[in-house]
């Protein structure tokens with residue numbers, strides 16, 4: 001399956017490396033050349049998994065859309081949610097009428113952006129509980145081994161393609177399952193991010209450490225309770241029987257070591273996805289008259305941090 005991955009950050013690099021290792025023809029596309037893309041093109045990508053020695057994986061990163069080969073069967077969108085539109089504008093000319101576009105981004109609203117550029121019948125939606133970070137340019141570490149769930153934007157379509165992608169991902173070491181209810185996937189993943197991303201960005205802790213303290217866990221529980229009420233108000237069937245307990249367990253056991261993508265953004269003084277995560281719960285809460293004080297406070301705290309990077313105090 002000829003695959004183009006949009007972005008060359010932590011997750012695009014992880015998916016690119018794993019799919020390439022399994023023998024797929026994969027290209028990364030980034031909106032600009034940076035140290036990471038230069039290192040990958042010059043020396044290959046170094047991937048560390050489970051504290052092992054780094055393994056080198058060779059795959060190309062293209063930054064000029066005119067250099068893209070075209071003829072891709074699958075495009076995977078792994079830029080931050082606020083960058084989807086600008087990256088799609090660049091690659092839209094090379095899509096064919098059969099190119100499938102899959103979003104594995106966090107937050108809500110990503111599929112809707114894709115659907116403004118690509119026919120809905122070609123859009124797949126997913127969520128991944130795999131995690132990764134860029135340690136230094138050219139070197140990435142895998143830090144989460146949870147499953148990836150994918151489904152079709154139009155329920156009941158693309159069955160064969162979904163199965164082919166899921167089996168490719170699973171063969172590549174990215175365990176993947178096809179689901180029929182994409183809203184369940186999007187919201188179940190959203191809840192993971194609602195729980196951990198803002199909390200870890202504000203406290204500068206790993207996911208596990210953020211909920212190992214009683215105060216951190218108490219905040220996480222409230223964030224989840226509010227988001228579950230908002231999901232219920234929309235009739236969304238979550239993939240959890242007991243969301244609070246399952247999400248806390250996930251953070252302590254499966255994704256404990258991960259420095260969340262939002263913590264990484266804050267550490268690098270970058271824009272975060274807070275608006276499409278905790279901010280989305282606040283907005284939808286208003287629509288359904290559900291009070292979301294913890295999500296509101298979390299959104300505001302992350303915005304304070306984001307808006308004042310130059311003033312942040314780093315020493316006495």
Ligand SMILES: NC(=O)C1=CN([C@@H]2O[C@H](COP(=O)(O)OP(=O)(O)OC[C@H]3O[C@@H](n4cnc5c(N)ncnc54)[C@H](OP(=O)(O)O)[C@@H]3O)[C@@H](O)[C@H]2O)C=CC1
Pocket residue numbers: 007008009010011012030031032033034078079080081082083086087104105106107128129130131132133258260261273
């Ligand atoms: N990291 C993780 O563990 C996980 C992340 N996710 C989700 O995956 C998605 C990608 O996250 P992650 O890999 O961590 O993010 P990164 O910040 O590591 O990578 C983002 C990529 O998008 C590029 N980009 C940034 N701004 C723009 C723009 N305006 N136009 C086009 N491209 C742009 C960046 O390029 P450049 O750096 O050159 O600006 C970079 O290549 C997000 O939705 C995230 O929430 C999901 C699960 C786990």
Ligand SMILES: CC(C)(CO)C(=O)C(=O)O
Pocket residue numbers: 106128129130131132144192193196197207255258259260261262
């Ligand atoms: C890995 C995970 C699930 C939690 O850290 C994530 O989605 C993120 O960091 O954005």
